[in-house]
Amino acid sequence: MVKYVLRRLLGMIPMLFLVSVVVFFLAKAMPGDSLRGEIDPTNTNPEYIAEMQEKLGYNDPVYVQYWNWVTSFVQGDFGKSTRYKMPVSDLLLEKIPNTVFLALTALIITYILAFAMGMYSGRKPYTIGDNLIAGFNYTGLAIPSFVAGVFAVYFFAFKLHWFPFAGSVDIEVQNGTIDYWMSRIHHVMLPAFILGLFSTASYTQFLRNDLIENSRKDFVRTARAKGTPIGKIYNVHILRNSIIPLVTFLGFDIASLMSGAVITEKIFSYPGIGLLFLDSVNNRDYPTVMAITMMLSALVLVGNLIADILYGVVDPRIRLG
Amino acid sequence: MKRKSMLWLFAMILVLSAFLAACGGDKASDDKSGDSKGDGKATETEDSGPQQGGTLTYALDAVPEGLFSFAFYGIATDAEIIDFFDEGLIKYDENLEPIPNYAEWETEDNQHFTFKFKEGVKWHNGEELTVNDWVFALETLASPDYDGPRYANVETVEGAPEFREGKADSISGLKVIDDYTIEVTFDAPRLNNLTNLWTYPMPAKEFEGIEVKDMSGSDAVRKNPVGVGPFKVEKIVPGESVELVKNEDYWNGDVNLDKIIVRIIDNSATVGALQNGEVDMVAIQPVSGPEVEKLDNVEIVTAPGLSYYYVGFKLGKFDNKQQKIVEENPKYQDVKLRQAMAHAINRQEWIDAFFFGYGKPINKPVPSAHWISADDSEVTGYDYDPEKAKKLLDEAGYKDVDGDGFREDPKGEKFSVKFSHYATGNPTFESRATALTQYWEEVGLKSELEMVEVNLYYDMIEKDDPSIETFFGGWSTGADPDPTPTWASDQIWNYPRYNNPEADELLKKALSVEEIGDDKDKRKQVYAEWQKIVTDDVPMIFIAELDELYAVSDKVGGFTVDVAGTNNPSEWYKKEGK
Numbered sequence: 053m054v055k056y057v058l059r060r061l062l063g064m065i066p067m068l069f070l071v072s073v074v075v076f077f078l079a080k081a082m083p084g085d086s087l088r089g090e091i092d093p094t095n096t097n098p099e100y101i102a103e104m105q106e107k108l109g110y111n112d113p114v115y116v117q118y119w120n121w122v123t124s125f126v127q128g129d130f131g132k133s134t135r136y137k138m139p140v141s142d143l144l145l146e147k148i149p150n151t152v153f154l155a156l157t158a159l160i161i162t163y164i165l166a167f168a169m170g171m172y173s174g175r176k177p178y179t180i181g182d183n184l185i186a187g188f189n190y191t192g193l194a195i196p197s198f199v200a201g202v203f204a205v206y207f208f209a210f211k212l213h214w215f216p217f218a219g220s221v222d223i224e225v226q227n228g229t230i231d232y233w234m235s236r237i238h239h240v241m242l243p244a245f246i247l248g249l250f251s252t253a254s255y256t257q258f259l260r261n262d263l264i265e266n267s268r269k270d271f272v273r274t275a276r277a278k279g280t281p282i283g284k285i286y287n288v289h290i291l292r293n294s295i296i297p298l299v300t301f302l303g304f305d306i307a308s309l310m311s312g313a314v315i316t317e318k319i320f321s322y323p324g325i326g327l328l329f330l331d332s333v334n335n336r337d338y339p340t341v342m343a344i345t346m347m348l349s350a351l352v353l354v355g356n357l358i359a360d361i362l363y364g365v366v367d368p369r370i371r372l373g
Numbered sequence: 374m375k376r377k378s379m380l381w382l383f384a385m386i387l388v389l390s391a392f393l394a395a396c397g398g399d400k401a402s403d404d405k406s407g408d409s410k411g412d413g414k415a416t417e418t419e420d421s422g423p424q425q426g427g428t429l430t431y432a433l434d435a436v437p438e439g440l441f442s443f444a445f446y447g448i449a450t451d452a453e454i455i456d457f458f459d460e461g462l463i464k465y466d467e468n469l470e471p472i473p474n475y476a477e478w479e480t481e482d483n484q485h486f487t488f489k490f491k492e493g494v495k496w497h498n499g500e501e502l503t504v505n506d507w508v509f510a511l512e513t514l515a516s517p518d519y520d521g522p523r524y525a526n527v528e529t530v531e532g533a534p535e536f537r538e539g540k541a542d543s544i545s546g547l548k549v550i551d552d553y554t555i556e557v558t559f560d561a562p563r564l565n566n567l568t569n570l571w572t573y574p575m576p577a578k579e580f581e582g583i584e585v586k587d588m589s590g591s592d593a594v595r596k597n598p599v600g601v602g603p604f605k606v607e608k609i610v611p612g613e614s615v616e617l618v619k620n621e622d623y624w625n626g627d628v629n630l631d632k633i634i635v636r637i638i639d640n641s642a643t644v645g646a647l648q649n650g651e652v653d654m655v656a657i658q659p660v661s662g663p664e665v666e667k668l669d670n671v672e673i674v675t676a677p678g679l680s681y682y683y684v685g686f687k688l689g690k691f692d693n694k695q696q697k698i699v700e701e702n703p704k705y706q707d708v709k710l711r712q713a714m715a716h717a718i719n720r721q722e723w724i725d726a727f728f729f730g731y732g733k734p735i736n737k738p739v740p741s742a743h744w745i746s747a748d749d750s751e752v753t754g755y756d757y758d759p760e761k762a763k764k765l766l767d768e769a770g771y772k773d774v775d776g777d778g779f780r781e782d783p784k785g786e787k788f789s790v791k792f793s794h795y796a797t798g799n800p801t802f803e804s805r806a807t808a809l810t811q812y813w814e815e816v817g818l819k820s821e822l823e824m825v826e827v828n829l830y831y832d833m834i835e836k837d838d839p840s841i842e843t844f845f846g847g848w849s850t851g852a853d854p855d856p857t858p859t860w861a862s863d864q865i866w867n868y869p870r871y872n873n874p875e876a877d878e879l880l881k882k883a884l885s886v887e888e889i890g891d892d893k894d895k896r897k898q899v900y901a902e903w904q905k906i907v908t909d910d911v912p913m914i915f916i917a918e919l920d921e922l923y924a925v926s927d928k929v930g931g932f933t934v935d936v937a938g939t940n941n942p943s944e945w946y947k948k949e950g951k
Contacts, residue, residue, distance in 0.1 A: 082828070100522045107520075136438050137445070137520065138590035146611055202641055210645040217646060218638045223614040321639045323436075323612035331436055336828065 057361070064353045071349045072125075072342070076118050079341050082333075108134065121342065131339030135332065140343045143328065150220050151324035154317070155309035157240050158248035162305075165248075166255030166298075173256065174263025174294070175286055185256065192253035197312070201246045201319035208242055215242040218321040243320040247312055251305060255298060262294035296367050303359025307352040423931055427947030428632040431457075432655035434640050436612050441598035443573035444510060445521045445589045453656070454635055457617050457942055458497070459600025462488065462507070462572040465937040468744045469852045471567055475502070475601070475624060483886050484562035490553040494624040496576045497605045504555040506574035508547050512536065514571055515544060518586035526571035531558045562886040564896065568853040576600075603628045603943035613637055629931065629946035643924075647671045653926040653947075659731035660801065665924045672927060675920040676934040677742035680849035681735045684718075684792070684809065685913040686711055687844070689870035690837045696863045698872045704842060709769035711911040714790070714843075715755035716762035717816040718809060724917050727805040732919035737904045738856060740918045742936040744893075745854040747901035753908040762816040771818070779819040789819040791842040795831075796824040806845060834868050844868070846913075852937070854900065855884060860907070871912035879903040 109117055124131065130140035169189075173182040192200075209217035215238065216222070222235045266272065267290055275285050314326035321327070325344060332340035433450055440446040441455055462476035475491040494502040513519060514527045515536045527533045532545030546558040559566045579593040588594060598606050601624065604617035615635040619628045638646055638655075644664045646652040648671070657665060657673075665671055690700040705711060720734035736754040739746040766772075770783030782788040790813055794806035803824055810820035823840070825833065833841050846868060848859055857880050858864055862872045882888055883899040908915075923939070925932055931944045 100524065104520075132590075135447070137440060138595065142590075205642055206645060209642075210649055213649075217642050217651070219610075219613050219636065221610060221613075223608055223610055223616045223634060223636075319639055319641065321436075321613065321637050321642070323610070323637075327436065327612065 053361075053364075057357070060357050060360075064350070067353060068346065068349060072122065072346060073118070075345045076121065076338075076342060077114065079336075079338055080114050080117070082336060121339075125342070125346070130343040133332075133337050133340045135335045135337040135340070140339045143340065144325070144343060144347070147323060147325050147328050150322065151310060151313055151317070151326065153220075153236070154240055154244055154247065154313055154322060154324060155306075157237075157244035158251075158309055159305060161241075161244055162248035162252045162255060165252045166259060169252075170256040170259025170263070171286070171291075173260040174267070174290075177260070177264050182260070185260075189253035189256050192249045195249075197246055197250060198315050198319060200249055201243070201316055204242055204246050205319065215239075220322050220324075239322075243316050243322050246319075247309060247316045250312070251301070251308075255301065258297050258301075259294055262297060263290055266290045266293050293367075296363065299362045300359045302362065303355040303357070304352075306355040306358070307348060310351055311348050423629050423944070423946045424949050425627075425629055425946070426631050427629075428634060429630050429929060429945060429947060430634045430636060430651065430653045432636050432638050432643065432646065432652040434638060434643060434655070434657075436637055439595050439609075439611055440589060441606070441609075442575065442589075442594045444513060444523060444571075444575055445594055447522070454615055455598075455600070456602070456938075457604045457633055457635070458598065458602040458606050458620075459573070460602050462490070462574070463567070465852050467935040467937060469854070469937055470744070471852070476572075478567065480567075482562050483564060483566055483891070484559050486557045486559075486567065487550075488555050488557065490555075491624065492553055494601055495622050496578070496601055497599045497620060498576065498579060500576065500578045501552075502574060502601055503552040504549055505552070506577045507555065507572075508544075508549060509577040509580070510573060510575040511547060511571060512544060513575060513580075513585055513588065516585040518584065520586065520589055523571060526569060529559050529561070529563070529566060529569060531560045564884055564886060564889065564891075565853045565855050568851075574601075603941060604630075604633055607632075623943060625941070626943060628943040630942075633942065644668070647924055647926065650926060650928070653929050654932070655924050657922045657924050659728040659919060659922060661924075662729045662731050662922060670927050671924050674923045674925050674932065674934055675731065676923075677740065677936050678732075678849075678919045678921045679740050679742065679851070679936060680847055681738070681740055681918045682845070682847045682916045683738075683913040684714075684916060685844050685846055685869040686911075687834075687837065687841055687869060688912055689872060691865060691867070691870055693865060696865075698862050698867075698870045701872075702842075702870075707769050708910065709765045710771065711914070712755065713762040713765035713769070713771075713816065714813060714818065715911055715914040716758045716765065717818075718755075718812045718914065718916070719757040720916055721757070723805070723808055723812075726808065727801060728917065728919060731922055732917045735915045735918040736908065737915060738860065738907050738913075739854070739900070739904060740850055742918075743850055743854060745897050745900040747904040751901050752904050755908075755911070755914065759816050766816065766818070773817060778817070779814075780817040787819075789821055791821055791823065791840075792845070793823045793825055793830070793833075793841050793843070794845040795827040797827050809845070835865060837870070856880065856900075856903075857884075869912040871907070871910070873906060873910060876903055876906045876910075879906070 105111055109120060112120075121131065130144075132138065133140050133143055136143055169185045173185050176182055205217045208214045220236060220239050221232065222239075225231045225235050263286070267286075272285060272289060275289055276282075280289075310325065313322075313324055314329055316322070317324045317326035318330055325347075328340065329344045331337070332344065433453060435448070435450045437450045437454060438447055440451050441458075443452075443455055443459060443461070446452055446455060460474055462474055463471045463478070464474045466472050475494050476488050478486050478488045480486045488504070490502065490504055496502055496506075511527050511530065511533075514521070514523050515530075515533045517537055517539065524537070527544075530544055530546040532541055532543075532547075535541040536544045546560070548556040548558070550556060557570070563569075576593075576599045579597075579599050580588060580591070583591050583593065593599070596609060600606075603620055603623045603625070605620050606615065607618045608616040614637065617633040617635065619631050636652065638652065640661075643652070643655060643657065643661060647655065647665060648668050650670065662673060665673055686705040687702055688705060689698045689702055691697070692699040724730065724732045724734065735741065736749050737747055737752045766780060771780040771788060773780050774785050775781065780788060790810070792806065792810050794802060796802055803822075806822050806824065810822050813820045834844055834846070850856075859866045859868075860871065860876070861867060861880055862870075862874075862877050879899055879902055883896055883903070889896050889899065921934065923932075923934055928948050929945060930948050931940075931946045933940045
């Protein structure tokens with residue numbers, strides 16, 4: 053097991069390296085640089101731009117720039133954001149907690165909803181309730197999150213006043229108090245629901261289909277024949293088997309929630325990694341773009357690894373080799 | 374079983390469509406209430422003057438970079454926040470003339486200035502503001518480690534270049550007389566020395582012990598910014614909101630509001646937030662205008678803007694090393710062609726369609742709100758006149774010789790106007806650019822449009838890329854009226870590569886102390902002559918100047934805005950019972 057994990061971790065290094073090369077050169081291939089964009093002749097002058105380009109090394113050949121970036125990156129120096137003029141690591145540390153909070157809440161909402169709905173649908177397939185849930189799920193799958201987000205803001209924030217429409221916290225409450233955390237939770241619910249909508253739908257359907265499939269298997273018939281209560285059959289025998297596909301999703305979800313947050317955070321003006329990433333791409337803030345991309349790539353790889361390990365834990369029949 | 378589920382699907386679709394229909398109906402009722410807006414406004418006039426207290430929510434639709442210092446900020450969003458808590462030595466009146474704020478100045482020769490600071494102006498940290506804070510700011514800007522873009526505002530002070538190169542320990546042009554008096558000497562007498570000078574002190578005490586190169590990332594800029602303005606920064610949630618509270622010790626009278634909350638919101642939420650009263654004030658784009666107009670509880674306050682849009686012709690090539698225009702592009706050299714293309718455009722119709730009337734056609738290279746702007750009678754205007762456009766084209770030899778419906782050039786070869794416009798995520802850009810090319814096609818000029826990604830766009834224009842022939846652009850003017858940076862033939866930002874020695878001469882003359890001195894009328898006259906020449910030559914077609922728009926809730930009073938910006942936020946107040 054340890055050997056397996058180590059081997060996987062080592063295998064990530066060339067992957068990350070390739071990702072970094074591709075992303076760096078693609079980022080540099082974008083037209084313009086962080087000093088371009090809208091030029092305002094009243095407070096920028098050509099000498100300043102030329103000087104800063106030289107200072108930031110934009111005049112070096114791209115491979116030299118890549119080498120400079122990669123050498124300091126592996127030493128843990130992510131560089132300085134050209135837009136925020138502060139170290140990228142500080143910038144990320146400022147935003148990561150928000151995104152993690154959002155992603156975790158989304159995950160919890162997803163699991164609660166998916167389990168409740170999936171169990172119901174799986175036990176009572178083709179009933180009115182199942183069809184309603186299926187209708188809800190397919191709507192969730194069909195509507196892109198940016199549309200769902202705007203609609204959610206319109207209905208739940210502006211019409212019903214249930215949730216705030218933007219931000220992560222009410223600035224007027226004292227940091228660290230109960231009110232503060234309540235305010236944070238209040239602010240995160242709506243974006244988290246939207247963020248989790250897609251995975252809720254797929255989780256529910258997967259769980260449902262798996263429950264139905266498993267309930268027709270021989271071991272269920274045997275259990276029934278033995279006289280095991282039907283509730284126990286579902287909760288123990290079937291569910292344990294049906295969770296396996298869901299557990300694999302958990303690994304992927306870590307990464308997809310983080311990156312899926314890009315759109316959601318933008319719509320809800322939620323200051324996390326996603327909003328920062330969009331902003332950095334638009335402003336050609338290369339150090340920030342690179343750091344976030346590398347982080348997300350590492351998360352995808354680690355997420356896959358976690359999924360594989362969890363397989364073995366949930367289902368001992370699957371051996372890690 | 375099967376049929377039942379189909380039934381359910383159908384029922385779901387019905388429910389969903391009812392849902393959507395409900396949204397549509399809602400919009401319609403909004404429309405109706407918008408129409409009766411006029412009477413609504415008239416009845417709510419019991420405004421009993423400024424009231425104390427209250428919290429105002431001010432929204433921004435872009436994320437600030439968090440550089441909350443005049444010396445370091447890069448984008449206008451940050452400046453909007455800084456304006457609440459800090460002020461400069463001087464300010465500008467509605468004619469964009471510098472007037473004293475907390476410092477007065479005297480000068481006899483436009484080279485030597487004496488500034489006298491008001492006594493008792495306090496920073497938010499309790500320290501008194503002195504001229505040393507200003508010297509500190511100027512030396513920071515002139516430091517070789519300074520990473521902001523404002524060195525140009527100190528460069529003209531005598532001794533600043535030496536200081537920057539490390540040859541001097543201080544800027545020789547700054548002579549501190551006492552804590553409240555300072556003499557500033559420039560390297561040459563100029564009429565715009567004062568408007569070009571950096572007039573924002575920095576709280577020296579707050580920056581004590583911070584190296585210049587670390588300043589922009591320091592807490593004194595990002596987390597606990599200190600100013601002298603009517604509000605103090607209480608708390609910053611990065612990228613999301615800023616809480617500002619009343620400055621009890623404000624030097625310039627009482628502050629009405631207790632608090633201003635600045636919130637960052639997404640564009641898509643602006644209208645809803647205004648309607649719900651969650652936002653009291655926000656600067657909006659003309660595009661949002663029609664939607665905001667429909668709200669009963671919000672008013673749109675406009676002020677003339679200082680920017681203008683144009684269609685430029687690439688007339689030459691600029692050599693950055695020699696700092697001059699080295700080549701002429703032949704295609705658009707015929708002034709009659711350019712004039713015809715100007716006459717072909719129906720600017721009013723275009724502005725109404727794409728800016729919903731929040732703007733007007735402009736006839737010269739200076740926004741009409743600016744004091745140097747010439748009267749329309751003094752310049753050559755190009756009103757919409759397709760017949761005249763056709764006549765001019767005929768005269769210039771652009772005639773349709775092969776009968777395809779489009780004109781050929783005087784040599785009889787195919788002629789096609791190539792027009793470039795920048796592309797961002799904004800879907801209206803392509804349609805507004807297409808509209809312009811259609812005007813040209815209507816007078817018989819074949820036109821093709823190219824949308825270029827915005828970052829690449831300005832790069833291509835600056836480098837005179839051959840694929841740019843005619844291009845859409847915009848410029849904004851600051852308080853300093855001097856158009857040299859965007860118009861003189863030795864400037865890289867003279868994008869059309871307009872080269873008329875006569876015009877250059879006038880630009881120089883307007884700045885010359887010997888010839889003009891302090892005589893404003895004379896100076897204006899020279900600029901008017903210059904504007905006349907430029908409009909005769911049409912190196913660019915001047916399209917539109919746009920208004921600045923603020924959406925202000927009816928709960929807010931005391932808000933005014935003019936060409937120099939909003940009034941002092943200390944005068945804003947919240948109306949009682951609202």
